[in-house]
Amino acid sequence: MKMLLESPEQKVHLNITANQCPGCPSNLAARLVMQVTFETLKNQRPIIFGQGCGIGRDFLQRSGLGTHDSGIAAMKTAMAIRGIDRPVVVIDGDGQIDMGLADMATAFQLGYQYVHVVCDNQAHAASGSHTTGATDILARTSVRSAGEPRPRKLFPLMLMFSGAAYVATASVSHPQDLERKLKNAFTRMPAFIQVLTPCNPSWGYDDDKGTLVARLAVECGMWPLYEWKDRVFGRQNVPRKATVKDYVSLQRRYAHLDEEGIQVLERYVGGLDDLMAKLEQGFGEP
Numbered sequence: 572m573k574m575l576l577e578s579p580e581q582k583v584h585l586n587i588t589a590n591q592c593p594g595c596p597s598n599l600a601a602r603l604v605m606q607v608t609f610e611t612l613k614n615q616r617p618i619i620f621g622q623g624c625g626i627g628r629d630f631l632q633r634s635g636l637g638t639h640d641s642g643i644a645a646m647k648t649a650m651a652i653r654g655i656d657r658p659v660v661v662i663d664g665d666g667q668i669d670m671g672l673a674d675m676a677t678a679f680q681l682g683y684q685y686v687h688v689v690c691d692n693q694a695h696a697a698s699g700s701h702t703t704g705a706t707d708i709l710a711r712t713s714v715r716s717a718g719e720p721r722p723r724k725l726f727p728l729m730l731m732f733s734g735a736a737y738v739a740t741a742s743v744s745h746p747q748d749l750e751r752k753l754k755n756a757f758t759r760m761p762a763f764i765q766v767l768t769p770c771n772p773s774w775g776y777d778d779d780k781g782t783l784v785a786r787l788a789v790e791c792g793m794w795p796l797y798e799w800k801d802r803v804f805g806r807q808n809v810p811r812k813a814t815v816k817d818y819v820s821l822q823r824r825y826a827h828l829d830e831e832g833i834q835v836l837e838r839y840v841g842g843l844d845d846l847m848a849k850l851e852q853g854f855g856e857p
């Protein structure tokens with residue numbers, strides 16, 4: 572198998588420019604993941620595998636839509652047969668959460684040793700920005716002009732109870748937190764990290780505002796940062812500096828919201844806060 576992302580100079584993370592939109596947050600996050608992976612694990616010759624809009628597009632090796640995790644199971648098995656022991660990191664988008672749900676949950680349940688990073692832009696951005704299971708409540712997509720009344724899947728929590736040794740959420744707006752979590756994941760596999768990476772055209776903000784929008788999501792509580800590590804759950808303490816209104820006002824995907832709609836989102840954030848508190852109470856530091 573050809574590995575386009577390997578080079579003798581180990582500058583592989585520079586190879587993924589593939590005509591992404593200017594300021595694409597998924598591209599930024601993917602570069603950071605690759606840089607941290609290749610710098611941290613350089614003596615173990617890591618392999619990066621996957622694909623997504625903004626994530627190398629067709630420059631990365633991949634197994635097919637929704638099958639990256641079964642591809643990894645096959646790769647790890649083939650490597651084991653040949654006596655090859657190299658770390659593998661998958662990077663893809665939130666479409667994998669829908670299309671690859673069975674593969675991913677089963678690969679984690681079976682204990683395959685790899686790290687899976689999802690750059691979550693809450694849309695099938697490469698094929699018209701329609702809804703995924705990660706699309707936020709009431710966010711407009713190309714096929715839902717008023718948005719969905721349903722909350723997104725909380726996929727890290729699903730994997731937390733499906734054999735993961737490590738799960739976390741992260742955001743492209745908090746690169747040091749993402750780097751720390753990647754390093755935690757490298758020593759606790761199977762591991763899953765879901766990184767919030769807004770999408771310029773799907774979300775409808777100016778193309779220099781991607782990291783600002785992501786930061787507001789964290790600071791208003793729509794995107795809590797948390798991790799499950801060594802069987803302990805913890806939420807990162809981020810000051811609540813922004814309101815839900817601050818967050819939605821920068822995005823055309825929420826332009827249809829009136830005061831009542833914003834209150835729905837505020838209640839949703841309140842529900843997430845309650846859930847995080849209960850998880851910390853039940854699974855936090857003893």
Ligand code: SF4
Nearest residue numbers: 592595624625770771
């Ligand atoms: S459509 Fe979205 S995810 Fe795709 S390259 Fe543009 S900003 Fe990035």
